[in-house]
Amino acid sequence: MIVGQPFVAATKGPAHDAMVASLSAAYDKDVVSLGQGASIPLCNVFQTTFPKAEIMLLGVEEPKALIHAPNESVDPSEIENMSLSLALFLQKFAAARS
Structure with a gap:
């Protein structure tokens, strides 16, 4: 077994x-960090291959999403907020690198 x-x-x-x-x-809202069980083993490959890269895993989900359940769903506002987050990130990260 692998x-x-x-x-x-x-x-x-x-x-x-x-x-x-x-x-x-x-x-x-303020951001809070928490640990999650399990992992995506490919992240270790990325970390080894690109040791200076900052690897972040993001998901579009909210407490009522029931991720991986037969009745999984996502509130449309979650998709909107995550899209805005990513757009703001690209702006902020680009500005920090220039």
């Missing part, structure tokens, strides 16, 4: 800081 190793994302760096600021602005 078992993937857990992935631990860095929580410091310019991309992380830009993402936290963007999420906070889009949702008009």
Whole structure:
């Protein structure tokens, strides 16, 4: 049996800081961090191949989404807020890199 190793994302760096600021602005709330079970083993490949990259995993979901359940759904406002977050991130990260 092949078992993937857990992935631990860095929580410091310019991309992380830009993402936290963007999420906070889009949702008009402070960002909180929490650990999640399981992992996507491919993230370790990315981390090994690109050791200076900041790897962030984002999902479009909210508490009532019932992710991976037969009746999974997503509130349209969640899609809107995540889209805004990503647009703000691209602006903030580009500005930080120039």
